[in-house]
Amino acid sequence: MKILILGAGKMGSFFTDVLSFDHECAVYDVDARKMRFLYNTQRFVSLDEIDSFKPELVINAVTLKYTIDVFRQVIPHLTKDCIISDISSVKTDFKKYYESTGMRYVSTHPMFGPTFANLGALSTENAIVINEGDYMGRIFFLDLYRRLGLNVHEYSFEEHDEAMAYSLSVPFVSTFVFSAVMKHQDSPGTTFKRHLKIARGVLSEDGTLLREILFNPKTKSHVEHIRAELKELIQIIDDRDELALDGYLSKIRKNIQ
Numbered sequence: 001m002k003i004l005i006l007g008a009g010k011m012g013s014f015f016t017d018v019l020s021f022d023h024e025c026a027v028y029d030v031d032a033r034k035m036r037f038l039y040n041t042q043r044f045v046s047l048d049e050i051d052s053f054k055p056e057l058v059i060n061a062v063t064l065k066y067t068i069d070v071f072r073q074v075i076p077h078l079t080k081d082c083i084i085s086d087i088s089s090v091k092t093d094f095k096k097y098y099e100s101t102g103m104r105y106v107s108t109h110p111m112f113g114p115t116f117a118n119l120g121a122l123s124t125e126n127a128i129v130i131n132e133g134d135y136m137g138r139i140f141f142l143d144l145y146r147r148l149g150l151n152v153h154e155y156s157f158e159e160h161d162e163a164m165a166y167s168l169s170v171p172f173v174s175t176f177v178f179s180a181v182m183k184h185q186d187s188p189g190t191t192f193k194r195h196l197k198i199a200r201g202v203l204s205e206d207g208t209l210l211r212e213i214l215f216n217p218k219t220k221s222h223v224e225h226i227r228a229e230l231k232e233l234i235q236i237i238d239d240r241d242e243l244a245l246d247g248y249l250s251k252i253r254k255n256i257q
Contacts, residue, residue, distance in 0.1 A: 001140075002026075004044075004055035006070050008034035011087060011110070012061035016041050018148070026053050028074070050077040057140065060086045065208035068097055075101060083137040090164060090212040095132065095157045106130070106137030109160065110145065123149040128160055165218035172213055173223050175202045 001023045005012050008029040016038055019025055026042035027035055028050060035043040044050060058078065062070050067086055075084070083104040086094065091107060098105040112125035127145040129138055131154040138154075145152045155163065179199045185192060213219060236244045 001057055002053065002055045004028060004050060004053065004058045004074075005041075006058060006060045006074060007062035008038065009061065009063070012059075013038060015059055015061060015087075018144070026050075026055065047073060047077050050074065054079060055082055057137070058082060058084045060084065060088075063206040063208065064088050064090060064212060065206060068094075071097075071101070075103065078103070083134050083140075085137060085141070089168065089209055090216065091130070091157055091160055092212055092216065098133065104134040104137060106133045106141060107157070108141045108145075109164075110150070112150070126151045126153065128153050128155050128163075130155060130157055130160060132156055161216060162218055164213070165216045166222055168213045169216065169219040169222050170226065171198075172202055172210065173226060175199050177226075179203065 003019055003023045003025045005015050005019075005025065005027045006029075008016075008027050008031070012027060012029070016025055016027055020040040025040070026044055026049075027038055028044040028047075029035055030045060032043070032045050042049075042053065044053070055078065058074065060067055060070060067088055071084060071086075078084070080102075081104070083106060084098075084101070085106045085108065087108055087110055088094070089109060089111075091109075094107060098107070107130040109128040109130075110125075111127060112122055127141075127150040129141050129145070129152060131138065142152060142154075175195075175198060178195055182196070182199070188196070233248065236248060
């Protein structure tokens with residue numbers, strides 16, 4: 001299959017490495033320097049080069065902020081039979097956009113962002129394939145992710161955004177709170193250093209992604225839950241209530257088993 005990957009960042013490079021030995025691949029990026037270490041693939045810096053390549057599948061791996069804009073630039077250079085796809089963490093309005101294009105499409109979410117995951121050992125990581133869109137496109141990604149050893153789940157667009165509202169907003173907001181109260185430590189402990197590493201990774205994410213996660217209509221209830229838990233914990237601290245603290249610790253330990 002002829003596959004065009006849009007964006008030569010960490011995830012674009014990952015998909016190039018994974019696919020380039022079994023498929024004829026090309027990467028498009030306006031910054032040629034980002035492609036200097038890519039191998040076994042064609043490198044495009046001009047949209048006109050896509051015309052002659054005639055990809056059968058396009059994987060859009062640019063940051064969320066530019067995903068739809070890049071689709072709009074590239075689609076005029078694709079054949080009508082080409083399948084377009086994204087790997088975005090947040091898919092607000094993506095279904096509506098895809099259906100407006102008249103193109104075959106598939107949407108997936110490899111949940112092993114390059115910030116923390118070991119891309120060479122993915123057996124503990126997950127991927128979501130949206131169960132709407134082009135059948136053959138879904139089959140391609142289901143097979144790919146399973147061959148990589150990922151745990152694959154199939155969700156609708158709505159189910160995906162519901163799941164992401166929880167699994168992204170809760171750790172991200174918790175990290176925001178840690179970062180907001182953090183002070184420099186000359187001799188930080190192991191736990192502090194681990195939290196700091198996570199915070200730096202989360203805050204290095206694209207601002208558009210963070211905004212879309214927070215402004216997801218389903219996020220507010222999860223943030224309110226965090227606020228309620230903090231209120232309960234503050235009350236326990238104010239009362240110096242050892243029995244209440246034991247009960248609270250027992251409750252939260254069960255949550256992480």
